[in-house]
Amino acid sequence: MKNIAYIHRFIFGFLLLWALSSCEDIIDIDLDAGTPQLSVDAWITDQPGSQVVKLRLTRSYFDNSPASLVLGATVEVEDSEGNLYTFLDADNDGDYTWTPAQPTEVLGVLGRSYTLSIAYNGDTYKATSKINRTPRIDSLVYEFREERLGNPAGYYAEIFARDLEGPGDCYWIRTYKNGRFLNRGQDINIAYDAGFSAGGNVDGLYFITPIREGINIFVEDPEDSNVILPPYSIGDDLKVEIYSITEDGFYFLEEVQTQLTNGGLFAVPLTNVRTNIINQNPNSDKKAVGYFSASAVVVAETVIEEE
């Protein structure tokens, strides 16, 4: 329901503009430091080349230093055909890597299930995922738009892809501008079939507008926070990837987005996002955070040129 959350913010923004002197400011708060937890970042794909599982520890909320590394863990991925892939941390940086023996070898195969196992500090954590199908990208287009409703004049892009027939397909549309992954909460662009949620009755359609246009991101001008920069300008390189994800993966990303964009009058209570990393030892009170996902990927890329 991120569209709804967005609307709330929109209405409220409207009000603030005209009626009120509301304000947001940054304050200092003392928070308890929680017990560090294993944090797993494991997104494997069907793309050629090496695959990485990053293991870190959670750190206290206001700790802006890099996360502590998890070293000495055993990391393996097994697919539903019985193939075992070992991930090694050769350079002790917490990034456990599987490297193909030949350049043509690929880990991820469409339709297969994958199980991740992590042995760390006496506990074994497991997670499963499956590589689902991805739609074909019909086109990645852009156009120049005049300023409208607070959106600045500039180039706006749109990605056209038609959701695959049959309900329940979920996708993560990842956008890269000039090679940099757009990593803010509001940049997370996910689709359940062609829409925002299950039961949306949008199976088999083109992605709905907010998803097609979800690859346009707005940032404030670093020089002047009242100025919003247009999404793209001439010469910008734009790359869009569509990752197939599981339904659970969709909810994980939706929850992450909710937590990262929470605020305003109609904020929802802070809650922990889900994880599929499960400690296999029922007697252990240690829990992991993060996610393991296996995806098929399609890519489109373009450079913005003068019309």
Add this chain to the structure above:
Amino acid sequence: MKKIIFIFLFLGVINGLFAQGKLTVSGYLKDAKSGETLIGATVFVKELSTGTTSNVYGFYSISLEPGDYTFVYSYVSYTPVEKKISLSENIKMDIELAEISTELNEIVVTGEIEDENISSVQMSVNKLDIQTIQKMPALFGEVDIIRSIQLLPGVSTVGEGATGFNVRGGGVGQNLVLLDEAPVYNSSHLFGFFSIFNPDAVKDVKLLRGGIPAQYGGRLSSILDVRMKEGNNKQFAASGGVGAIFSRLTLEAPIVKDKASFIVAGRRSYIDVLAKPFLGEDLQNSAFNFYDLTAKANWNINENNQVFLSGYLGRDVFNADNVFASNWGNATTSFRWNHLFNDRLFSNITVFYSNYDYRLAFGEGDDTFDWKSRIINYSVKPELTYYANPKNVITFGGQGILYEFDPGKAEGRSVGEITRIELDKKYALEGALYVGNEQTINDWLTLSYGLRFSYFNYMGEGNGYTFGDAETTAGRRPVEGIEAFDQWESIETYQNFEPRFAFNLKLNPTSSIKLGYNRMAQYIHLVSNTVASTPLDIWTPSTNNIRPTLLDQISLGYFRNFKDNMYEFSVETYYKDYQDVVGYIDNADLLLNEFIEGDLLLGDGRAYGIEFYLKKNKGKFNGWVSYTLARTEERFEGVNRNDWYPARFDQTHNLNLVAFYDLTERLSFSANFVLISGTPATFPTARFGFQGIEGIPQNAEERRNNYRIPVYHRLDLSATLQGKRVKKNGNTRKNEDYWVFSVYNAYNRRNPFSINFQNNPNNQAQTQAVRLSVVGSFIPSVSYNFKF
């Protein structure tokens, strides 16, 4: 049917028991100038030192042995009328009381008889008259009933911009807001900044938060009973005002003098009109306004029959060009018929229709989204009051409500392809039968007791869902079965007996102890898990999966007046025990979700507190202080490690100071100060990231509401300047007018509404806490008001 026969039998029996050899004096109490009936005016029989008060329709009835009596009719700020009555047959006596002229009038903080707080059996009641509300400093100078009531003990809000109000720790949806007996589902304009009641059209406001009598039910925490004026039936009158936000106009006039009259009152905000010249071309088609229209007519058919027709229509509208549209509002219509069966048996039957709906649409051309939702109800509510004798007033009646919930209908277009999401309508029938008696045992003991039987039928046409167990406790429960039900076919029924009991033990003429117990059942739930309740929250009925919420509340209070009722003091304590409170799973999806029941949890709740109240009624300097110490907690299996935790509306300390000072006849000042503990919120303890996305908050200990936002405090000031009453030639002016100057949040505090945790927009690797202050500075305002 049996029940109805039983009631009539019962009626016959009490009639026989109480009525022998007694004669009745009855009639209506009215304002001499406007003909408006007076609610809660006193009728006192000197010889017997006993009396009664007029009901909400201005009717009174008192039965006595034959003899000679002196009746005193009084109402605060009105000149009392004394009548010698020689009682040898039943007498009809309509009395008109004249308002004490304003020049002599001091500010009167109460509209009740002077020691009503001591003598009445009703406790936990908040009353404010319109004159008092008009003198209080208000946000943007807009006189506001609900914001004023929040300065009384036991009532609060979670902050500016929060829709509705909270009573003794209860949620916004636990208040039954009645406008001329029709329920209003959203009592706020512009989220919570203004309430929907036009103060010029309101006659009486009463909030019950404990010891609730049997005639009220359906909500757990409070009853806000708002009565509109009937309209001047003697002469044309107009009143209105121009303020920073609204302009208001009220017209009232007789249709047939002394027989029939009407009142029409309207308000509209005009920020959008004023802002238009300053908006860019792309916003020229925008709308941003809210309005309400109240209309009422009454006809006094004969001395035994009177009918009223009232209507309310209010709406908030926000449109941005053609790409975004949203609006929401209430509409109610109620028809009432007062009928006197005889001098002692007063009846009223109310038939009402109430609708609340909202619409949200965005997009244009081939790509649009249009979403609508509504709740409608139709109701019949007969009520009879039997004035058996001065010692017993029996009220009985019933109510039937038919609900139609339309949780959501959305139409989306993507590249011209249309899709529809349509959630099934849900239907329910709620019924109640009740009987209650207010019995004066002797000079020092008054009892009020009653029983309400309520019934709820969740029915077709529609689907009944069954859910399996969630994978984790307090997780989403998956749908296991869907069964279709025919129209009127029961999916689930519930019934409850709701006993009510209260007593007033008068210790001496200036002090009393009161106790109240009430059980309440609430069958429809306001589903909302946002920080502030929103206009887009939906109501959902109790179903086969979601049981009704039950509340047992006990209140005990000590009431004391000093110095000839110059000071009023009370201390009340309460304990509330909830069963089957509705809660939400983590990351619940509450909008446009067909399987919403799988995202709801049922748990326990409890609330307790103590409320102190001291009021100075008279003198140039008057006002009140109220302080509440309270705790509200809830517990759900699988949440917060199964422990109790403070609920969203838990506010430990709540202090209000309200002061009025009359400097001269024309100039008066007022001030209020509010101090409230921060409400609970869940804060993170840790963070993690993945795929370059940083700063995901994590609460490793899985505690809910583990912190509090900082304390809220605010001072508001206002000055009221009355226009000159006397013309230069010495004649009195017919028109009255006054200016109100006010400053809200006078010392410019940034009160936190909420604290949010987010990444630094310029550096995703850094996290920060952001305080949201809805009102971030002081707000001065001025308004002009008139009456002629």
